Amino acid sequence: MALGKDYQRQDCSLARALEVVGERWTLLVLRDCLFGVTRFSELRGRLDIPRAVLADRLAALVGAGLLERRPYRPGRDEYLPTEKALALWPAIYALREWGERFYSPPAGRRRFYRHVPCEADLDSLGRCPACGTAPSPAELETRPGPGADPTLRDDPVSQALYQPHRMLTPVSA
C-alpha cells in the first residue's frame, strides 16, 4: 500500500521530525555522514540501495538543510552535515542505544562512542560519565564493540570503520 510522506493533521513535533528524516534509509545516510562518510561513491558502497534512492535521500536532506553539497573534484560531490544534522545526534544515538539494548548479538554491543577529551565512553543517554555533558559528534571517537561483525561488509569504508575513528573526519578508503 502506498502511504504518503507527511502527517499533515498531526499537531506534533515528532510528526514534523519524521516528515524530514522518517523515510527509509534517511537516518542511515545521516549516520554515515556524521561518521565522515560523505562522498556519493562511499555511501553507495556502504548502503545496499539503488543509486536513484540514495540520490533522492541526499537531495531531500540538502533541501531540508541537513546536508551541504560541495564538489571535492569536478563532477564529484560530497555531502557535509550542517548544524541541523548535528542537532539530530541525540535522537540517532538514543535510537541506536535502544537497538544495542534489545538487539545486540550475544557477544555484546556493536559499537562504542568515546568522549575524546575525557577518554570515557558515553552512557546509554549519550552523556560522558566523566564530565557530565552530552558531547557533539565532533568530540567523539567511535570503535566497534564485541558484537560487531566485520565479515558482513567488505567495502573499504566499512572496513575502515572497524578501526577506531574520529567522527566527522573523512574515512580514508
Place this chain on the structure above:
Amino acid sequence: MALGKDYQRQDCSLARALEVVGERWTLLVLRDCLFGVTRFSELRGRLDIPRAVLADRLAALVGAGLLERRPYRPGRDEYLPTEKALALWPAIYALREWGERFYSPPAGRRRFYRHVPCEADLDSLGRCPACGTAPSPAELETRPGPGADPTLRDDPVSQALYQPHRMLTPVSA
C-alpha cells in the same frame, strides 16, 4: 519504488532499531500508547490511517514485544506499552525535540513535558533540571505549548490531550 523493511547487511544497532520502529506511522502509534491512548478506536480517531495499516502496525509492535494486547471488553482490545516500549522514550523525546527546535510555529513549542515530582519541565535532552534524572513517561505530565493548534483535530481524544495529562494514564474521551 518498493523498498524492503529490513537492513540485513547493516552491522549497526540503529539499523536494528529502525527495522522495528522505522516504518511509517509506527513511532506515532507508540507516542499515543505512551500518552495513554491505547484502544484501537481511539488510535483510529487520532491517526489518519486505514484500519488495515493501524492493525498491521499494532500487530508488529505486539510481535516485537513493545505492546501487550489485552481485552478491555469482549471483542475490544487495548494495547499497553511494555518496558521495551518505555525504553524507547528517550529516542522519541529526542526526535520530537529536534522537531520542536526546527519546525515549531512562530508562536512557540507545541508541547511540554513536566517531571511531576519536581514540578519542572524537561530540558532539550529529556532531563529534569531540578533533579538531573531522565524521567520515565510514568513520571511525566504533558501539556500543549503556545505552538499547539487545537483546531487541527476534533476527535475527543485529541481534544482531551489539549489539557494537561499524566502520561500512561487513560485519556478519558
